[in-house]
Amino acid sequence: MRFGDALKALELGKSLQRTGWNGKGLFVYLVPAASYQAQTGAAREHFGEGAMVPYNAYFAIKNANETVSTWVPSVNDCLADDWGVVGCAVPPHQQCVLDEKQDTDIRITKLDEFIERNPAFLDLPVSERSRMKRQLDVMQELSTILAERIAAF
Structure with a gap:
């Protein structure tokens, strides 16, 4: 599928990957806007100790080493047509x-x-x-x- 359709799937809570990615087990997903307890000194200093910090929605990627990072699609990702839903075995x-x-x-x-x-x-x-x-x-x-x-x- 193309990236526009991939965005729709992300908004529906699906995890996606590209067949063109070399890393094993990579996938991206949308993290919805939410609030989390302040985790860093900067957040505690600005928002207050124990405060809930509001976060905007963002894309995350599950990396090959089992860590998660924020993710921003490249131009190649946006123009690719090899997006698929993780675990979807549909041709x-x-x-x-x-x-x-x-x-x-x-x-x-x-x-x-x-x-x-x-x-x-x-x-x-x-x-x-x-x-x-x-x-x-x-x-x-x-x-x-x-x-x-x-x-x-």
């Missing part, structure tokens, strides 16, 4: 179907929310509202077909 052609189903379902949710909840929808011409509803129907049919394909794996 690449099936992973494409899984990715397409996920993307389609996200688009369905967004379009459905616009049609059902956004007042701007009612300001559109009737012909455009009709086309958008037809589009939603077709997208839902695509999602059903993809689900059937996935069930047949």
Whole structure:
């Protein structure tokens, strides 16, 4: 999968790796924003002894030597198409179907929310509202077909 899809998987809590990485057992994951008790002198000095320090979300990498570090993707990582979910034994052609189903379902949710909840929808011409509803129907049919394909794996 490409990096854009890999980001979506990271946001869903998946651990990922590239087939092009040389290190054994390397994988990356997203550490969500949280607060941790101050661990360093600088943090204790700034936030107070025993204080909870707020951290932003960040990427982490499990290294070959069983340590964890923060991770920033390289340009090569961002442009690579060899990303995969750790422990996922799905062949690449099936992973494409899984990715397409996920993307389609996200688009369905967004379009459905616009049609059902956004007042701007009612300001559109009737012909455009009709086309958008037809589009939603077709997208839902695509999602059903993809689900059937996935069930047949």
